[in-house]
Amino acid sequence: MANNLGLSSILFSLLIFSMIIETSFAARNLNENVLKWVKKDHRRFLRAVIHVSNLDNSIKTYTEGFGLKLLKRRMFTDRGYEDALVGFGPENTHFLLELRQRDESNNVFIGTEFGYFGISTQDVYKSVEQARSNGVVVIQEPVKVNETIIAMVQDQDGYQFKFIQCLSAAVDPLSQIMLRVQDLNLSTTFYSKALGMKLFESQNNSQGQFIMGTMGYGTNESETTLLKLETRNNLSRDDGRDGYAMLYISTDNVKKSAEAAKLVIKELGGNIIMEPVLVPTINVKMTGFSDPDGWRMIMVDNKDYQRGTL
Structure with a gap:
């Protein structure tokens, strides 16, 4: 027994x-x-959200100075801000900037962690002069760097824009976003695993340290807006999230995107900032999370975004 x-x-x-x-x-x-x-998953960069101090002035600068088109202007009294969508083409095919002016404050602090937006142009010299004639500050005149002519300008709020010589017409001239991060290896792994981005290009310094990575979607760099990640190194960490707010990215499945993000966050760091939800006022499904450095991404359902209610 x-x-x-x-x-x-x-x-x-x-x-x-x-x-x-x-x-x-x-x-x-x-x-x-x-x-x-x-x-x-079918993903692309939809728009970056930034805060501006004077929406009228920013619209004028971005359209007349940089050549973007004003696609929408909206008032959200219940959310406490007014915004404008600007881009080089329609929102269903192009990367946009969403400019937000808050009701309670006109102060915008950019900080040191946000880098710049890149604009591809067939004539950097002409683009610089157009920007200059519309009150944009030129902080670096056109110069050849590694066989490419570039220039840097700055708008009235302090956002920097990099003009990049492109011999052929770019698919989307609003072609780059640059952010600074603490650990480049960690960040590129995060963006690859959680967001499905490809590392198109990497750059090391003379000591062989990984200092810059270029990531995005598509099969090559010319087909997509690129995210350039650069090591912060000894640069002091100023919280510039008051200016640059977040990046919207498309997905076929918001719930699966959140599941993948949670797995990677558990491994590499970051936070979930919005569980998958259908926002009833605009009928759009989305979820949100931040990377190990606190940069925020909002995943938006592809079909919902196509309706143009976001």
Whole structure:
């Protein structure tokens, strides 16, 4: 009788152990599947949200000085701000800037962590003069760097724009966003795993340290707006999130995007800032999270975004 009880106990323990193993394998397979799905998801940069001190002045600068088009202007009294959408083409195909002027404050602090927006142009000299004639401050005159002519300008709030010589017409002239991060290896891994981006280009310094990574979607750099990540190094960390707010990215499945983000956040750091939700006032599904440096991304359902209510 005792032997039978002992055998039953062993068999029961083995059953529980096998169930645990099966559950663990199932969970691991589910995790691997959702991270593989991220690489196949249809994603692109939709828009970057920035705060401005005077919306009228910013619209004038961005349209007349930089050549973007005003696509929409909206008032959100319930949210406490007014905004404008500007871009080089329609929102269904182009990357946009969403300019927000808050009701309670006209102060905008850019800080040192936000870098610049890049604009590809066939004539950097002409672009600089157009910007200059519309009150934009030129902080670096056109210069050739690695066979490419570039220039840097700054708007009235302190946002910097980099003009980049492009011999052929760019698919979307609003072609770059540059952000500074603490650990470049960590950040590029995060953006690859959680957001499905490709590392198109990397740059090392003379000591062989990884100092800059260029990431994005599509098959090559010329087809997509690029995210350039640069190491902060000894630069003091000023909280510039008051100016640059967030980046919107499209997805076919908001829920799966959130699941993948949670897995990567658990491994590499970051935070969930918005669980998957259908926003009833605009009928758009979205979720949001931040990377290990606190830069925020909002994932937006592709079909919902196409309706143009966001």
